[in-house]
Amino acid sequence: MTNTNAPILEIKNLSMVFGGLRAIDDVSLHIKKGEICALIGPNGAGKTTIFNCITGVYKPTEGSVAIQPGDGPAEHIHGLKPNIINRKGLARTFQNIRLFSNMTVLENVMIGRHNSLQAGIFKAIIRDRATREEEQRLIDESHEILKKMGLAMFINETARNLPYGAQRRLEIARALATDPFLLLLDEPVAGMNPHETKELEETINLIRDRENVTILLIEHDMSLVMNVSERIYVLDYGRLIAEGPPVEIKSNPEVIKAYLGE
Amino acid sequence: MIHKNLAKELAASALQMVWFIVLLFPFLVMKVSVTAGTALVRFRWGSLPAIAIVSFIASFAWGRALEWNSHRGDKEQKRTPLTPIKEAIAAALARKPIRRVVLLVLLAAVAVYPFALGMYHTNIMITALIYVILALGLNIVVGLGGLLNLGYAAFFAVGAYTYGLLWKFVGPSFVSAGIATGWLFWIALPIAGTIAVVFGILLSLPVLRLRGDYLAIITLAFGEIVRMVLQNSGPVTGGATGISLIPRPWLLGLKLPPKQAATYIYYIVIVLVILTIFVVRRIEDSRVGRALEAMREDEIACEAMGIDLVRNKLSTFALGAFWAGIAGVVLAAQTTYINPDSFTLWESIMVLMAIVIGGTGSIPGAIGGALLLKLLPEYFRPLAQYRILIYGVAMIVIIIFKPDGLFPRNRKKYTFDAQATEPQAGEAQK
Numbered sequence: 001m002t003n004t005n006a007p008i009l010e011i012k013n014l015s016m017v018f019g020g021l022r023a024i025d026d027v028s029l030h031i032k033k034g035e036i037c038a039l040i041g042p043n044g045a046g047k048t049t050i051f052n053c054i055t056g057v058y059k060p061t062e063g064s065v066a067i068q069p070g071d072g073p074a075e076h077i078h079g080l081k082p083n084i085i086n087r088k089g090l091a092r093t094f095q096n097i098r099l100f101s102n103m104t105v106l107e108n109v110m111i112g113r114h115n116s117l118q119a120g121i122f123k124a125i126i127r128d129r130a131t132r133e134e135e136q137r138l139i140d141e142s143h144e145i146l147k148k149m150g151l152a153m154f155i156n157e158t159a160r161n162l163p164y165g166a167q168r169r170l171e172i173a174r175a176l177a178t179d180p181f182l183l184l185l186d187e188p189v190a191g192m193n194p195h196e197t198k199e200l201e202e203t204i205n206l207i208r209d210r211e212n213v214t215i216l217l218i219e220h221d222m223s224l225v226m227n228v229s230e231r232i233y234v235l236d237y238g239r240l241i242a243e244g245p246p247v248e249i250k251s252n253p254e255v256i257k258a259y260l261g262e
Numbered sequence: 263m264i265h266k267n268l269a270k271e272l273a274a275s276a277l278q279m280v281w282f283i284v285l286l287f288p289f290l291v292m293k294v295s296v297t298a299g300t301a302l303v304r305f306r307w308g309s310l311p312a313i314a315i316v317s318f319i320a321s322f323a324w325g326r327a328l329e330w331n332s333h334r335g336d337k338e339q340k341r342t343p344l345t346p347i348k349e350a351i352a353a354a355l356a357r358k359p360i361r362r363v364v365l366l367v368l369l370a371a372v373a374v375y376p377f378a379l380g381m382y383h384t385n386i387m388i389t390a391l392i393y394v395i396l397a398l399g400l401n402i403v404v405g406l407g408g409l410l411n412l413g414y415a416a417f418f419a420v421g422a423y424t425y426g427l428l429w430k431f432v433g434p435s436f437v438s439a440g441i442a443t444g445w446l447f448w449i450a451l452p453i454a455g456t457i458a459v460v461f462g463i464l465l466s467l468p469v470l471r472l473r474g475d476y477l478a479i480i481t482l483a484f485g486e487i488v489r490m491v492l493q494n495s496g497p498v499t500g501g502a503t504g505i506s507l508i509p510r511p512w513l514l515g516l517k518l519p520p521k522q523a524a525t526y527i528y529y530i531v532i533v534l535v536i537l538t539i540f541v542v543r544r545i546e547d548s549r550v551g552r553a554l555e556a557m558r559e560d561e562i563a564c565e566a567m568g569i570d571l572v573r574n575k576l577s578t579f580a581l582g583a584f585w586a587g588i589a590g591v592v593l594a595a596q597t598t599y600i601n602p603d604s605f606t607l608w609e610s611i612m613v614l615m616a617i618v619i620g621g622t623g624s625i626p627g628a629i630g631g632a633l634l635l636k637l638l639p640e641y642f643r644p645l646a647q648y649r650i651l652i653y654g655v656a657m658i659v660i661i662i663f664k665p666d667g668l669f670p671r672n673r674k675k676y677t678f679d680a681q682a683t684e685p686q687a688g689e690a691q692k
């Protein structure tokens with residue numbers, strides 16, 4: 001941890017235009033190693049679009065996205081394909097849950113670990129000793145992740161049949177399975193009851209503290225945002241209108257105006 | 263309440279009855295006969311009550327069935343008289359020795375089949391088993407990969423024509439060199455598999471960005487293009503007349519009479535089916551297979567998990583095509599004659615139907631569906647003219663009432679020691 005202050009994710013002058021709509025307008029933000037940051041803003045502000053630009057679902061119209069997970073030089077990732085960006089250590093969840101819903105809970109997590117294994121088609125058919133061992137290791141590792149996320153009792157359940165809160169947790173488990181250094185959570189407690197929200201708050205802290213994963217989250221639940229995040233970015237109509245620690249954001253007149261309307 | 267609902271349902275059925283009467287009136291009541299240039303319309307009023315009664319009852323029953331179906335989820339746990347029997351069978355099969363015995367009996371039955379039932383039935387079974395291979399292959403593409411492929415018959419054709427063309431162009435030199443032409447079958451198998459894979463990759467390149475309807479249309483066009491090319495390349499492929507006198511597979515240089523030859527091909531196809539099942543099962547339960555399924559479930563999430571969709575789609579089409587190529591060689595060897603008519607869109611649709619009826623993504627489903635679809639029409643000849651009607655009704659009924667198919671897949675369950683699966687602190691459980 002030589003340069004703890006160097007950002008591990010840096011977005012500069014990012015813009016995303018859909019036809020005539022400027023969904024993101026010249027946004028610059030950064031996240032430091034080990035931080036929990038929140039991105040908030042009214043519906044349609046462009047929060048999810050920023051996630052999509054970071055993770056390669058969209059190619060940004062302008063601007064750059066760079067990562068610097070280690071001590072090496074920063075690396076630009078904008079314009080790369082989502083699977084490549086994931087392999088570089090960025091994992092995400094989705095606002096509208098996107099689980100592999102007809103597969104079991106364990107299988108969902110196993111897919112997250114796809115790139116930690118090698119076996120190709122021929123190995124799969126021959127199923128030699130190395131492949132069998134690899135498969136067993138995969139099962140055990142995935143099981144561990146599920147235990148950490150408190151989903152162990154659902155292992156053989158079809159993902160579609162999980163209670164809503166557990167589905168959101170499974171998305172996080174699956175993202176963690178890809179061994180990220182940065183986790184992007186898109187409204188992780190949307191639709192959860194207060195009890196579940198409280199539990200997820202603990203989980204988010206645990207992920208940062210025990211797994212050393214930096215977290216950027218989009219959330220509407222203000223109690224969660226204020227409790228877990230160290231820094232908050234506020235987005236309105238695609239522009240950043242404020243940035244700072246929770247106490248400052250709470251009393252920022254521009255933020256209050258954006259949320260309450262004119 | 264119940265009475266009110268019933269009255270409503272009866273009224274709806276009555277309305278549908280009227281509709282059916284109007285709809286069927288020109289077909290079942292009016293009869294036009296043309297004699298000496300004048301058309302004579304006869305009204306068979308007698309059939310009217312029959313239409314009315316049948317359509318009323320059918321409409322009412324269908325309504326009830328849909329109603330029952332919509333509550334199916336609620337009473338999943340309800341025990342029917344069949345439940346104990348099912349459970350007993352499942353428990354018995356869960357025990358290894360019993361499973362072995364069942365498997366042995368099955369294998370024995372398969373082995374004596376041609377001797378017990380004779381050449382006619384053996385040939386029917388060969389055709390059905392070729393479809394089993396096709397269905398297992400297409401199941402990789404549609405069932406696992408979730409890519410709707412309506413041009414699958416093209417790969418089947420590629421396989422058959424690989425063998426046919428080998429025979430046509432390399433066969434003569436085999437004859438002059440004094441080598442048994444039956445060898446060509448064994449040479450054709452791997453070559454056809456490989457060429458089909460190449461075609462699979464060729465097809466997958468233009469469709470990488472397509473899904474759903476677009477993918478279906480492009481693959482459909484691909485299938486037709488391949489068939490048209492075969493049909494219109496007369497000098498090479500024999501055009502519409504195709505290629506004939508294709509040799510049967512070599513067996514120790516013996517010249518087998520037709521009956522023994524059929525038996526021999528039967529055994530070859532059985533071995534190939536077992537090989538296919540083995541390979542497809544292994545793939546399904548592997549890192550590669552799971553990646554394919556993830557793609558079927560959600561492409562965006564799949565890519566976000568670091569899976570390369572391009573590579574995934576290439577391997578899906580390649581894997582599926584391989585088995586169609588193999589099946590094509592067997593078809594050519596069995597019929598000793600091939601022409602483009604054997605590889606129409608209808609063939610692709612038949613294989614697809616087999617998968618849907620059996621259970622998309624399920625290996626037992628692909629096998630069961632293919633056998634049902636190929637064997638039933640052979641043994642219910644009198645119904646042959648209603649075949650398509652029956653298929654259509656069967657598809658609708660299965661899609662509505664048993665969307666997982668007749669033989670759905672049993673997903674693998676993983677077990678861990680009890681202590682490890684104990685609930686943890688901070689659980690999301692309610």
Ligand SMILES: Nc1ncnc2c1ncn2[C@@H]1O[C@H](COP(=O)(O)OP(=O)(O)O)[C@@H](O)[C@H]1O
Binds near residue numbers: 018021041048050
């Ligand atoms: N693929 C797209 N095509 C066109 N408009 C889009 C697309 N994705 C997002 N938008 C628009 O961009 C704006 C921001 O959306 P989004 O990022 O989803 O907002 P939120 O802050 O609620 O997550 C919205 O007006 C939305 O309609």
Ligand SMILES: [Mg+2]
Binds near residue numbers: 049
């Ligand atoms: Mg959003």
